[in-house]
Amino acid sequence: DPMDLKDCPLGLPVVGSLDHARSLPRYTALVNNEGVSMEELDGLQLELELLLSSVLVRQMAFNNQLSIIYQLEKGKYVPKPAVSPGKKMKREEGDRPSKKMKDSSGKSREVLSSPGPPPGVKPSKVKCSVQKYEPVFDVPDLGPPEQPKPPPPKNDITNRFWAYVEQYCQEITVEDIKMLEDMINSPSEDSDYFKTPPLGRHYTLRWAQEDLQDEQKEGMKLAEGKKKGIKGDPSNSDLSDKLLKEVDMNGCSDDVAPLGPLTQRLIAGLVEENVLVSDIENKGVDGLGHTRPGMIKSLGLGSASSLEKRIKKELQEQGVMETDYGNEDDEDEILSELRRCQSELRAVSAHNVTQLTRLLNLARESLVRHDLKKRLRDADQKVVEAYRTIAAARQKKKTPSKKDKDIAWKALKDREVIVRQLDLASNNNC
Amino acid sequence: MGKGKDKNLGSPKRSVDSPKSPKMRGSESSPSFRRDQVLRLDPLPPISVTPYPLSTSTEMAMAMSSEAQALQDRVKVLSDLVRELQKARDDNIPHMNSINALSDKIVNEEKLTVSNRTKLKMMYEKAVGDAEKEVALVKKALATVYQIRNIRHELRIQAKNSGNKETIRRGALMKMLLNCAQTLPLWIGNTGEKPPPLCGAVPPEQNYVAKVNDMVACLVRGSEGEDNWILAEVVSYNTTTNKYEVDDIDEEQKERHTLSRRRVYPLPLMRANPEVNPEALYPKGSIVMALYPQTTCFYKAVINRLPTLTTEEYEVLFEDPTYADGFSPPLMVAQRYVIQIKEVSKKK
Numbered sequence: 167d168p169m170d171l172k173d174c175p176l177g178l179p180v181v182g183s184l185d186h187a188r189s190l191p192r193y194t195a196l197v198n199n200e201g202v203s204m205e206e207l208d209g210l211q212l213e214l215e216l217l218l219s220s221v222l223v224r225q226m227a228f229n230n231q232l233s234i235i236y237q238l239e240k241g242k243y244v245p246k247p248a249v250s251p252g253k254k255m256k257r258e259e260g261d262r263p264s265k266k267m268k269d270s271s272g273k274s275r276e277v278l279s280s281p282g283p284p285p286g287v288k289p290s291k292v293k294c295s296v297q298k299y300e301p302v303f304d305v306p307d308l309g310p311p312e313q314p315k316p317p318p319p320k321n322d323i324t325n326r327f328w329a330y331v332e333q334y335c336q337e338i339t340v341e342d343i344k345m346l347e348d349m350i351n352s353p354s355e356d357s358d359y360f361k362t363p364p365l366g367r368h369y370t371l372r373w374a375q376e377d378l379q380d381e382q383k384e385g386m387k388l389a390e391g392k393k394k395g396i397k398g399d400p401s402n403s404d405l406s407d408k409l410l411k412e413v414d415m416n417g418c419s420d421d422v423a424p425l426g427p428l429t430q431r432l433i434a435g436l437v438e439e440n441v442l443v444s445d446i447e448n449k450g451v452d453g454l455g456h457t458r459p460g461m462i463k464s465l466g467l468g469s470a471s472s473l474e475k476r477i478k479k480e481l482q483e484q485g486v487m488e489t490d491y492g493n494e495d496d497e498d499e500i501l502s503e504l505r506r507c508q509s510e511l512r513a514v515s516a517h518n519v520t521q522l523t524r525l526l527n528l529a530r531e532s533l534v535r536h537d538l539k540k541r542l543r544d545a546d547q548k549v550v551e552a553y554r555t556i557a558a559a560r561q562k563k564k565t566p567s568k569k570d571k572d573i574a575w576k577a578l579k580d581r582e583v584i585v586r587q588l589d590l591a592s593n594n595n596c
Numbered sequence: 597m598g599k600g601k602d603k604n605l606g607s608p609k610r611s612v613d614s615p616k617s618p619k620m621r622g623s624e625s626s627p628s629f630r631r632d633q634v635l636r637l638d639p640l641p642p643i644s645v646t647p648y649p650l651s652t653s654t655e656m657a658m659a660m661s662s663e664a665q666a667l668q669d670r671v672k673v674l675s676d677l678v679r680e681l682q683k684a685r686d687d688n689i690p691h692m693n694s695i696n697a698l699s700d701k702i703v704n705e706e707k708l709t710v711s712n713r714t715k716l717k718m719m720y721e722k723a724v725g726d727a728e729k730e731v732a733l734v735k736k737a738l739a740t741v742y743q744i745r746n747i748r749h750e751l752r753i754q755a756k757n758s759g760n761k762e763t764i765r766r767g768a769l770m771k772m773l774l775n776c777a778q779t780l781p782l783w784i785g786n787t788g789e790k791p792p793p794l795c796g797a798v799p800p801e802q803n804y805v806a807k808v809n810d811m812v813a814c815l816v817r818g819s820e821g822e823d824n825w826i827l828a829e830v831v832s833y834n835t836t837t838n839k840y841e842v843d844d845i846d847e848e849q850k851e852r853h854t855l856s857r858r859r860v861y862p863l864p865l866m867r868a869n870p871e872v873n874p875e876a877l878y879p880k881g882s883i884v885m886a887l888y889p890q891t892t893c894f895y896k897a898v899i900n901r902l903p904t905l906t907t908e909e910y911e912v913l914f915e916d917p918t919y920a921d922g923f924s925p926p927l928m929v930a931q932r933y934v935i936q937i938k939e940v941s942k943k944k
Contacts, residue, residue, distance in 0.1 A: 168709040176708070176716075177632035178699040181692045181723070183685050189640035196678045202671065204748065208645040208779045211741045215782045215906045216640055218734040219871045222784075225727040226872065227634045228720045229787065235717045 175234050175244040179227050184220040193217065338532045346526045350519055360508055362501070426474030428481075531591070538588045545581035552577045631699070643907055646774035649764075650752070657755035658748065667747055674740040681733040688726045695719050735784060742781065764847055770890055773827075773845075776811075777930035782906050783866040783873070796868025796876035796931055806830045806840070806862040813885065813894050813935055814842050815859040816851075825861075825885055825894035827933075828853070846892045861885075861938050867931045870903050877902050878910070878934060886912050887933035896937065900926050910934050 187194050190213040192206050202210055237244050366372075481487040552574035559566040566574075650658075658664070698719065702712055764772065783795040793800045806812050810830045815823055828842035831852065840860045844851045868876035878884055878899050886897040901911035909930045913923040 168707040169713075171703065171706045171708065174708050178702060179632035179634040180696055180699070182635035182696070183689055183692065184636060185639065186682075186685075189636075191642075193678065196675055197682045199675070199679075201675065204667075205647055207741060207744060207748075208647070208775065209643050211738065211745075211779055212643045212645060212907050214734055214738050214741065215869075216643075218731065218738070218782075218784060219869050219906050220636060221727050221730045221734065222869070222872045224634055225724055225731070225787065227632065228724045228727065232717065232720050232724070235713060235720070238713065239717075 173246065175246045176231055179231065181224055181227070184217060186217065190217060337536050338529050340533070343526065343529050343533060346522055346529060350522045350526065359511055362504060426470050428477055429470070429474050432477055535588065535591050538584060538591060542581070542584045542588060545577065545584050548577040549581055631703070640905070645778050646771050648775040649768040649771045654752060654755045658751040661751050661754060663747055663751055667744060670740060670744045670747065674737060674744065677733065677737045677740060681730065681737060684730055684733055688730065691719070691723060691726060695723060769846065777932040780867050780932050782869055784869070791868055791873045791876040794862060794864050795866040796864055796873070797878045798876050799936060800862055804862065805833050806860065808832060811845070811863045812842060813861045813863060814840070814853065814855050816853050816855070827887060827892040827894070861935055863932055863935060867906060869906050870908070871905065883937050884912070885935050885937050886914070886929045888914060889927055889929065894935070898923070903931065
């Protein structure tokens, strides 16, 4: 049974002999009996090697195709190999050959049948040279991880150590202080987190509306497919709202919907049991709804939850029930969780602020010390210079001049002052 | 304005105007089927070899030698071999054309029938045999080239020893190094054979000892105490002490070093063919030691591009702290002068 070409794993390679007239001039000269000079011998060797390589490539291609055919004959399934430039000419660096592939296969017929150089050659060569320099940017990623150990840079390990330690030991700068201040002052954005968002629409209602809208959209799509000309209903959402309200009404109809627990207890207390039909234990207040439909609704009490709240409030005002401020909130698990998280956030922020302030103070102090150290360095310089002048003078067997001596003494005294200041500053902090 | 219907409608495009020419016929592949392109369409890049620097006096001495006649004989043999090779290649072309024609037919039919598959199989098998014959002939031609080169090498040594002692100047040394790298023999194995040690990137065997006159890279201590990997030639190997005696290739140094085996690494003896044995090349991105161009020292480098043809070199980036990104711009180094990075523990 014939196999479809698109399932065929064979490459059906286009084969041929290398055009030596174009590629191998020294070889061609030899073929044409023009002999070879000794200087050309090396070039001839390289040409022969290239020729050999092309034949080997061709041979490999045939062998590959043959092995696929043998497998097909045995009835084995051979997957179609991925088309990749590497497979085509057994080259590893796909950049250049893939461009050549595109050029050549794009030009198809004309290229193959004409002996002259195809128009694609020059551009592809230019592309090659451009390609060569692109990968430079790839490599630095490889470089740093392979940091050197042996020659030529000697003792690089110590440099690396100091570079690493530097981030911990370096001087604090003004920018660092500014950063700390910013960090302390910034968390005003958290104020949003502390607000308790109002209760939204209950999710059942929202989902019901969304489901209804989706179904309407589906319906509209089908309708539009069949009959063009049906306008999209702009009052879509209104329609769904109305539907839902009806559902709502039906679902929450006070005739049969359960009333809140407080309400139930109150009514149970107020209404004598004998009035209710005997088999009503489980139905409770609902029985009323059954016998007199519409009665409760007509009382205009509103929904069950709001009724519950009003009753509770009334009872608390009358002093019948204890006012439990926390009660209501506790019933809402989500709200309590929210409150808990907020308090945690507050605590953490406060802690952060204290720590940052502490850091800031330390940084400010160390900045002061940094200045002192700088001045100390300068003073040291002066002392060293003074020493040098005196030493030079002594070398020349001259007693140093009074001026030099004065400079030296002054430098020394200044330095001592700074050192004392520095000590004081350090002692304050340690 | 319509020219009417597209006249190709209903039939695949055919190369209606191609007569039976010995050149390759067009491959009208249906857009969905991509065929492998094994035949190289563009000409190979031109080969330029750095000539081996010979002074005129040496040349003359060589020409006048008694061996000169042997050279001419070899050249004649080479010439005959090449012609025989070309004839074999010409003979194989019609068969390759018929393979292409059958492939075209299959592509046009858009399916592979069992009979076509069998036909293809037989054609491929014949083609493999043809290719083997070509390979054998090319190998013979190459062998003759090597013979000629060996004779010339002998002549050169004779000329040198007979009083033509000139120290090689640096410029000539560099040319010699380049020529040597370019003409290093290419390893050619039989189908499926693995490249041997010291072919391209294949490492030497564990207990390999470099032979006399082989080129090696060795780690020597300079005058200021710094270690460098330099290019050198083996003078001798002492089996009792297990140490090499090497000569710095730069004769100006005139230094003979005695080094332990750990400090000597042999250079590859053969080039690897990137088209057939890519596994014998250093992969892109690998760290190697490479000879810095125009010097005789090896430095740490990273492979940026591999050679794609036997005549091509590696493109490497040398580690260089003087550049912003830590690496030199890409430089070309021949296969012969790229070796494995060797960490030598110092100071035993």
